[in-house]
Amino acid sequence: MMTLAELYLPDFDQEMANTRRVLERIPTDKFDYSPHGKSWKMGGLATHLANLPTWATLMIGNDSFDIAPPGQPPMRAPEQKSTEELLAYFEKNAASARTAIESASDELLQGEWTLLAAGNKILSAPRFRLLRNFVLHHLIHHRAQLTVYMRLNDIPLPGLYGPSADEK
Numbered sequence: 001m002m003t004l005a006e007l008y009l010p011d012f013d014q015e016m017a018n019t020r021r022v023l024e025r026i027p028t029d030k031f032d033y034s035p036h037g038k039s040w041k042m043g044g045l046a047t048h049l050a051n052l053p054t055w056a057t058l059m060i061g062n063d064s065f066d067i068a069p070p071g072q073p074p075m076r077a078p079e080q081k082s083t084e085e086l087l088a089y090f091e092k093n094a095a096s097a098r099t100a101i102e103s104a105s106d107e108l109l110q111g112e113w114t115l116l117a118a119g120n121k122i123l124s125a126p127r128f129r130l131l132r133n134f135v136l137h138h139l140i141h142h143r144a145q146l147t148v149y150m151r152l153n154d155i156p157l158p159g160l161y162g163p164s165a166d167e168k
Helices: 004-023 042-051 054-061 083-103 106-110 127-152
Strands: 064-066 112-117 120-126
Touching: 004 042, 004 083, 004 106, 004 127, 042 083, 042 127, 054 083, 054 127, 106 127, 112 127, 120 127
Parallel strands: 064 112
Antiparallel strands: 112 120
16 A cells, blocks of 8 residues: 555656746746736745745644744745756755655654644644645645746746647
8 A cells, every 4th residue: 555655746746847847947037027016026936936845844844833933033935046046946945845755654644733823823734635735736826826927928838737838
């Protein structure tokens, strides 16, 4: 019988590969682009994507995490300044996350993990569920946003689940 990690890792690997194909196309000179005043800049959104795999490492290595610990500034990923920095940051985070997931037991993955903000519980759920929602689904959501930014800037889109209109 397959472990939960063995069931999860093929999807993780596919989404990390798809994400890398998007991130590698973001030109450094477009990092300051934003489609709207309320929207993230392209570099900030790309940095968020590159940082999302760290949540897997956090969930597996800890029972909880406070995104805004009392008396401390809220958690912020260090914004990457170039495409090269962005890719190196993503590769490091994805590799660490994969190693953590691969080594996690079913017992650990079925155990509860809690997200806090300023010491207040935001949510608590089994790690396996949160890995799917907070890492994969969250990543796919923001990657889709980033592809819209790319389209608005005439940056060719990679095929993610088949060929894109830019790859024939």
